[in-house]
Amino acid sequence: MTVLPADGLSLAAEFPDPSHDQWQSLVEGVLRKSGREVTGTAAEEALSTALGDGLTARPLYTSDDTSADPGLPGFAPFTRGSRATGNTTDGWDVRQHHALTDPVRLNEAVLGDLENGVTSLWLAVGGPGGVPVPDLARALEGVYLDLAPVVLDARSASGPAAAGLLALYEARGVAKDAARGSLGLDPLGQSARTGAEPDTDEAAHWAGVCGREYPGLRAMVVDALPYHEAGGSAAEELGISLATGVAYLRTLTASGLTVEEACAQMEFRYAATADQFLTIAKLRAARRLWSRVAEVCGAPGAGAQRQHAVTSSVMMTRRDPWVNMLRTTLACLGAGVGGAESVTVLPFDHALGLPDAFARRIARNTSTILMEESHLARVTDPAGGSWYVERLTDELASAAWSFFQEVERAGGQAAALRSGMVGERIAATWAARSRDLARRKEPVTGVSEFPNLAEPPVEREPAPVAPSHGGLPRVRRDEAFEALRARSDRHLAATGARPKVFIAALGPASVHTARASFAANLFLSGGIEPVHDPVSVDASTAAAAFAASGATTACLCSTDALYAEQAEGVAAALRDAGAEQVFLAGRPGEYTGADVHVFAGCDVVAVLSSELDRMGVA
Numbered sequence: 001m002t003v004l005p006a007d008g009l010s011l012a013a014e015f016p017d018p019s020h021d022q023w024q025s026l027v028e029g030v031l032r033k034s035g036r037e038v039t040g041t042a043a044e045e046a047l048s049t050a051l052g053d054g055l056t057a058r059p060l061y062t063s064d065d066t067s068a069d070p071g072l073p074g075f076a077p078f079t080r081g082s083r084a085t086g087n088t089t090d091g092w093d094v095r096q097h098h099a100l101t102d103p104v105r106l107n108e109a110v111l112g113d114l115e116n117g118v119t120s121l122w123l124a125v126g127g128p129g130g131v132p133v134p135d136l137a138r139a140l141e142g143v144y145l146d147l148a149p150v151v152l153d154a155r156s157a158s159g160p161a162a163a164g165l166l167a168l169y170e171a172r173g174v175a176k177d178a179a180r181g182s183l184g185l186d187p188l189g190q191s192a193r194t195g196a197e198p199d200t201d202e203a204a205h206w207a208g209v210c211g212r213e214y215p216g217l218r219a220m221v222v223d224a225l226p227y228h229e230a231g232g233s234a235a236e237e238l239g240i241s242l243a244t245g246v247a248y249l250r251t252l253t254a255s256g257l258t259v260e261e262a263c264a265q266m267e268f269r270y271a272a273t274a275d276q277f278l279t280i281a282k283l284r285a286a287r288r289l290w291s292r293v294a295e296v297c298g299a300p301g302a303g304a305q306r307q308h309a310v311t312s313s314v315m316m317t318r319r320d321p322w323v324n325m326l327r328t329t330l331a332c333l334g335a336g337v338g339g340a341e342s343v344t345v346l347p348f349d350h351a352l353g354l355p356d357a358f359a360r361r362i363a364r365n366t367s368t369i370l371m372e373e374s375h376l377a378r379v380t381d382p383a384g385g386s387w388y389v390e391r392l393t394d395e396l397a398s399a400a401w402s403f404f405q406e407v408e409r410a411g412g413q414a415a416a417l418r419s420g421m422v423g424e425r426i427a428a429t430w431a432a433r434s435r436d437l438a439r440r441k442e443p444v445t446g447v448s449e450f451p452n453l454a455e456p457p458v459e460r461e462p463a464p465v466a467p468s469h470g471g472l473p474r475v476r477r478d479e480a481f482e483a484l485r486a487r488s489d490r491h492l493a494a495t496g497a498r499p500k501v502f503i504a505a506l507g508p509a510s511v512h513t514a515r516a517s518f519a520a521n522l523f524l525s526g527g528i529e530p531v532h533d534p535v536s537v538d539a540s541t542a543a544a545a546f547a548a549s550g551a552t553t554a555c556l557c558s559t560d561a562l563y564a565e566q567a568e569g570v571a572a573a574l575r576d577a578g579a580e581q582v583f584l585a586g587r588p589g590e591y592t593g594a595d596v597h598v599f600a601g602c603d604v605v606a607v608l609s610s611e612l613d614r615m616g617v618a
Contacts, residue, residue, distance in 0.1 A: 120150070274330040
């Protein structure tokens with residue numbers, strides 16, 4: 001952007017515009033100082049980041065990075081927003097999720113949220129984690145149903161829950177045109193979660209009821225969360241949502257609705273992650289893609305997708321759950337900037353069980369602060385025009401459309417679920433991501449990076465667990481490291497001490513601190529307590545220091561030069577003192593003496609799991 005002073009002259013007029021080659025040359029110089037001899041496009045690639053789905057975030061974007069015309073907010077293809085005003089009038093809808101079986105407790109939580117900033121309710125109804133359908137009236141006692149939209153999360157109890165809510169509207173005297181929200185029917189999403197055959201006839205029935213009698217109620221939701229929570233990528237999440245939406249269009253139009261009426265009965269639900277740019281691009285791409293579907297179906301004006309964004313449960317951690325507040329803040333920012341009409345922020349203790357009042361308060365206040373203090377809702381599509389965001393939106397849309405076509409070639413969403421095609425594809429994606437997590441290429445703060453073994457655990461009331469019926473799995477980023485930490489916890493409970501590793505640092509602190517810190521952090525992520533005392537050792541002092549540590553394992557930490565001089569002798573002294581395993585922080589080199597090498601990019605989960613096995617930690 002060129003800044004012009006009052007006299008109209010550019011402040012940058014006397015400075016020549018740098019070329020891309022000049023910038024690349026400077027990058028080569030910086031990389032050369034770090035020991036990486038790369039030139040040309042390889043230098044730029046060295047600073048690029050893989051995002052999955054074959055997408056890459058490059059370090060520099062310019063006006064040459066053209067993409068499809070995003071149009072204007074409120075107009076097809078709706079990339080920049082489904083409404084011309086976006087969320088600028090009242091901000092986005094703050095939708096809190098509640099999953100309590102006791103209607104009295106649920107009512108207390110619901111009223112507390114509505115009195116303090118929540119603008120709509122997302123209620124689990126029926127099943128092991130929801131309020132029973134007959135108790136819905138008690139749960140919503142005191143709620144002004146003509147002012148507070150209600151969205152149902154009833155899953156297998158969708159039909160009875162829908163009937164119960166509409167009966168409650170009638171009993172409370174709520175005018176049919178005043179009812180707002182969604183009945184939440186999603187037979188294909190329920191099939192993905194449970195493996196059961198989808199009942200689309202029931203969904204079509206309620207869509208017809210809402211279309212004829214309740215203009216402010218949507219009957220159906222295209223929920224992409226089951227696929228995200230199974231480990232799917234952003235493009236897979238989008239592609240499956242398109243396939244699901246198209247399947248519902250076929251069902252609803254076959255039942256007598258027009259394409260326009262069918263589109264009006266659907267809300268789309270997506271996951272928002274801590275990668276705010278990918279979240280922004282995903283929501284923008286989703287609107288563009290659905291606009292294309294509506295256009296092909298002969299209803300271009302019906303393609304304004306209604307979006308509900310939910311902060312990702314996959315990214316939530318059980319250890320150091322306070323960091324989840326940062327993750328959900330970034331996700332909420334991405335959802336709001338990306339143009340979602342409704343946003344649900346999961347409480348920071350979501351992974352631990354039922355949230356307490358403090359966690360729910362922080363969750364709802366996240367949206368309030370971003371809207372009222374950061375003013376994120378005052379501009380429609382603030383990321384629009386960014387060369388990076390526009391290019392990422394375009395590339396993500398292309399990848400998602402390709403996967404959508406794969407699902408359609410497989411016979412549509414129902415057939416793709418039934419055949420296992422969707423499950424196999426998502427499983428392969430999660431397996432690749434799990435490898436990155438195990439190697440800490442995708443770090444998880446408080447879990448795989450900077451863990452704190454001394455931090456007391458946060459306890460919560462357990463949440464009811466739905467029985468598994470063979471649907472898609474639910475995964476978390478922390479699960480592999482959580483399993484290691486759980487083994488350490490059991491060992492601590494049984495013996496009074498955690499498994500330990502002795503940090504044998506060679507030379508002064510100025511040369512060994514980097515690798516000693518790396519090694520300590522690595523072992524802590526698996527629940528193995530590092531003992532770094534004294535600060536440094538050599539072949540004459542290592543044995544006594546190791547014996548005093550109480551460890552059965554040691555790790556050498558220093559520079560390659562000192563490894564060449566001392567590693568073999570110190571390792572021998574450690575073994576003579578009883579060390580059953582000697583690690584070395586660094587890649588294998590000309591030096592000898594270590595049994596196992598640990599280094600950036602190694603499979604930390606495999607290394608630590610093997611070590612806990614060797615230690616007899618169950």
